Amino acid sequence: MNQKFWQSEWFGPLLITVTAIVIVSSLNPSFLSPFNIQILLLAISVNAMIAFSQMIIIAIGQMNLSVGAIGGMAAISFGGMMEVWGIPWPIAAVLSLSIGLLAGIANGALCAYTGISAFVITLASLSIFKGINLGITEAQPFYDIPDTVKSLGNDTFLHPLPWLVLPAVAAAVLLWYLLFRLPLGRAILAVGGNEHAAALSGISVPRIVIVAHAISGLLAALAGIMLVGRLQIGQPTIGDDWLILSFAAPVIGGAILTGGHVSVAGTFLGVAIVAIITQVLVLFSIDPFLVQVVLGGLILWAVGINRYREVRAHRKIAAGAI
Amino acid sequence: MSDTSQDRAPEGDDSQTRPSAMGGPLRFLLSNEFGLIVLVLLFGILFSTLSPAFLSKFSLYALGRTSAVNIMIGFSMMVVIITGGLNLSVGAIGVGAAMFGGWLMQAFGMPWVPGVIGGLAMGAALGALNGVIIVRSGLHSFIITLATMSIFFGVMIYLTRAESYREISPAFTSYGRMKILGVISPLLLVTFAVAIMLSVLFRFTALGREMLVAGANARAAEISGIRVNRMITYCHMLSGILAGVAGLMLVSRTGAAIPSMAGQLGQDWLLPAFLGPVLGGTLLTGGRLSVLGTLLGSFLVTMLTTGLLLMQVGAFWIQTYLGLLLLAAVLIDLARRSYLERRKLL
């Protein structure tokens, strides 16, 4: 709290993001065209949700491999309820969210009460949830999406700000408030920071683990639902390739995989960086066969910079302490 | 994770020991390996009663051949997990190695032995590169291998333009289809050989032991005169080699080196890579491994998949059942161990 802002973990990503924007837009002005901004924001909004749902688990020092599976399950149940049962979309949304919530709680409960590592649990639940998804859809998308949902998923409420930005921003603010202002959130970070000490101070570790996973499930479901709106289809494949992003963004944002420390702003910027990178590769029509290479290289570069800053900060501290 | 110190003899007091330290058969009954053997038998019986074809020669042969590769993939992840890290790029490395080997055989008409060696060398190189970057940067292997996964795979795709290499020496590809005694695939034998080598490495050589110590407690290892960074790099290198072996096994099985054999970015390998070691009781925090456990773990998973496919459970639901069975497997094992511990404590 008392540290200068340029020492804070989100400063590195911010620097990268800003430089990237400046360079790209100077090379290709259309990058900052309202429409492009809208596209960018659409991508960022959904991906931020995905990253957050992983971030909250990283906060307690665990991993959730099933974010994508939960998101997909919520997405297709959202589409399915509306197409098959003709449920009005708000209700369908709420129901799908609660499905995600339950899935998360299931994960959490299993981790908390069996003491088996979350990695293993979510590895198993990953294929359970994905299986349910395929079992229901038989790989067929749900097409019958109400226009309201479609427009919410694509249109802007205030040009060039798309509707989807609202839930993303809301989630970011709430998460920040939770993790840095509310006892519950602090307890989550405390468990991640030193489980034993947290338990000694009367924090019920199992309960916290469950809460964290519940939130994760909820956010994943929300991401899935937002995607249905954005893609205008209830695609069964939604969520299949969330995993990499979900980890990359928080880590680029300075999260520590062993738990106890995450940054909402950093994660958000991490998402932004990845989104910009993806766009740049398209804008400058990089040989499609090279795209992966560049992406990987840029991830390395980003975390590298972050690391370098960290190390220097630590040296300073060490010098001060001794 | 959350092991409460409840009802365990106080640490401070001499000669108080946890049951896990009890030697002899009991320790084996408590071991993960035993649990897996029980599960394998259990499900084996279940499947063969539900669909007798499960025990048919071809089915067993196919099962052996598939698990041979999966086990190898599991090994390649295991040797990195002992450093307390992960290697998400196993798939990318495996394909890279296989494609390189394939290229050597096709482009230069190399006989398969040097071709294979070349492939493995590539695997070793990529793995070592991972290790060096991780050691030098001090970043978590997770994020590094996440990046190298795209880089390795991307470069491979870029160089090969996604073209397969088919002119593999028939001598080599014949192994993929060969049946020894009608049921055993040579690939399975390779896997067993590697398994034995690994156990020897980690039990009977200084190098292997030092790798383990470096993984268990880097600081203590260094103070005791172990070159920790080098050991960690070796682990990643070994992982690369094993991934290469798995990749080349697939080459001999599919008769060609194909870019898609581990899926986009080689991600198809991640699940088998983790399931084996994790079920096999390799400590995710590093420092401890079980070759036999990984072998059994990977085999169990492959067997479950085959069994489910055989029983024709609702086509699209298989994944759900697989997940449930995995969960069941882990929980049963947990229950068994806590039961035995209680039994011997009271």
Next chain:
Amino acid sequence: MNTAQRVLAAGLSLALLPSATLADESTRVALVPGGPHPYFAAWEQAGADAAKDFGLGSADYRVPQKWELGLQNQMLESLVTQGYNAFLVFPGDPVGTVAIANELAETGAPVMALAGCLKDPSEAVFCMGTDTGNSAYLGTKELLKQLGDGAKIVHFTGFLVDPNTQLRIDAVAKAAAEGGAEVIQVIADIDAPEPAEEKINAYLAAHVDEVDGIVTTAWVPAVVASNALRKIGDKRIVMVGIDHDEVVIQAIKDGFVHGTMLQNPYGQGYIGSFVADRLRSGCTVKADAPFKSNALTDKFIDSGTVFAGANDVDNYVGSMQSITKVLFDEFESTYLDC
């Protein structure tokens, strides 16, 4: 669309029942796609219909859970164990699936590559499917008809690990060159909806004015691109899609998309099952069968691909039926010795 198929099936069955002969040991056909994908959905119905029409033991649609070569192989192996004796397989990889296909053939079962081909040499009796290259070529031609000379077109396509992608890229380039148009960009690896959405929109956002035409040669990109054009509300850009996804069809009706290259999955499944049975009942493939050849194989049978524009899109099912009908009527006489 299932109803439509049933109609078609009924029609066909009436016409063909007499020619259907029962094999002594009943034929059990397995139709195995590369993974879950809407394109193959028609196979299930086709198999069921064929089984009914030709009195097969069964013609079952068996889907691997993921697009994994390993999983497809494992599934095929288990199907052998389950006693299936004829295989219609979409190769998870044109080269990678050859080995398993040959192994299946060794068990004495007829093996056909369906919807996509195996790379020669292989034991597959033949490959029946859409000539991916050709379809992309024709699609681009259709597109260029609408565009003036020197038109700038972009090409959205699928995974690079799939060699067909390279074929499509080449075909589009070829057609463009002939038509005096220029392919200003290829965007690939977008078979998953999220990246497709991101990349296609990003591209259009930046280059919407420079682009005259879009050709898509994979399912998901077609869907996403249709939506993108609808979003922009720009009818200047001409697009030719692929396959019969409802989104694409609707976009064509609403005039955002010029048309789509239809493929014929139902026909593949229906005819394939039929041939499988004939082959098991002693028929053989004519030595001089008039196979076409494509980049992968010389034993290629085009299951047909038609361009459906705004006018004929309404009864695209009909147009697919007619292809199937034509192909089916002279199939036995053209390709088989019985």
Next chain:
Amino acid sequence: MTEIFNAQGILKTFPGVKALEDVSVSLTRGSIHALLGENGAGKSTLIKVMTGVYRPDGGAMMLDGAEYEPQNTHDAIVKGIGVVHQERNLIPRFSIAENIFLEHLADQPLRRIDYPKLFQDAQRWLDLLEIDADPATPVDRLSVAKMQLVEIAKALSLNSKILMLDEPTASLTPHETDTLFGILRRLRDDGASLVFVSHKLEEVQEICDSVTVLRDGQNACESRRLDELGRQDIVRLMIGRSEMIPDWVARDRAEGQPVLELSNVSTKLGHKAVDLKVHKGEIVGLYGLVGAGRSELAKAVLGKFEITDGEVLVNGISAKINSVADAVGRYRIGYVSEDRKSEGLVLIHSVLENVGIPIWRRLSQFGGFLTNGTVRKHTVPFIQKLEVRTPSLEQQVGNLSGGNQQKISVAKWLAAEAQVLIIDEPSVGIDIKTKAYLHELIRELSDTGTAILLITSDMPEMIALADRIVVMNEYAVMGGFNNTRDYTEMSEGIMGLIQGDETAAA
């Protein structure tokens, strides 16, 4: 003085062992009570019973006149028994204030935290304990001593009726210890009731009023006033016999070949022109406050930290040490870490494996192969020589007592036949018996010719063992002199040198 807590006839059994049998303790307000006993005497078990980790199988406890039956650790804290454990129980990235009031996170999970107020409240405790730090500082930026004080503040903030301190001085410099004692005294005078657990009898006698000694899970004495007891009485109570003060004669081993020699060595960490000689068979005691740069110097010699200037000579020949591996492998320099758990040992590995680590390579034949048999042959003699108490060689080191762990980390270097052995704070958290034993061992080692550099902040230990005493302060050697084994003279000399008055140097 009024009684605040008493336990009567506490019984606690584990499968196969009676850990506590009919143990009684009574604590009074405004007093500091010492809880003593060898490792394994049941101290830790008793603490765990009092703090709700274990439920007693028999006996009763009264706290402040009421029946006291803690359901779990947290319940104990709530009911008013606070503990400051040896291992830190703080959340690294959290601010001091938040750590102090961590308890409050549990209640009202959704009520906004008022940080300004939190910091104010924390400031009160910081003032009370004379911690000079901003309550908003993350604790992972604090020195060990401050972290400990924060933990005390944390315990006090729950206005605990009883505050238990488990080895609180283990990681403190003498100065920090004095401050701590000052604070503890003041707390006592304000009527607090403190329980002080330590192995350092000097400290116990300095600060405690009454004492309870456990031996073999039973009361050796219950709540006796300390002023009735002398050091020897306490020792007798603890180990059942009086302490054997070794009547070793002062030795001068400074003649002859120096085995390890530092000539004006400077390091990246800021050591300035350090000169140091350790001769064959000599024990050089390196004294200095924690933070004087002693362990750092040792690690520089080991090659862990870069030496920027000057050179290290082994047996008179300048040594090329680029890594610890060189130091250990090529020059046989061993280092017994002060931090057993994280630096000395691999807790999840077996006794055999831990002892064998440095010699694996040496023992392996035909290209790196070795068997447990070979390893046993070269390690077991030392494990036995040091009387390590373990059920089996396969036992996980983490399950052994502190004393045995320390023996293992020494045995490791005996097996490695180190010619130079650097021993860092050998008797931290070790009971008197083992300590005495280790001292004899170290002495024997030196007689067999091993050159020993002994780093310790424990003055009596230093004076008991060292042949020559070298004093360090602020990363520089202040001077040194031969040990005449005269406590007062030596301690004055040392303190003199620390204050930097050269005349004290002999």
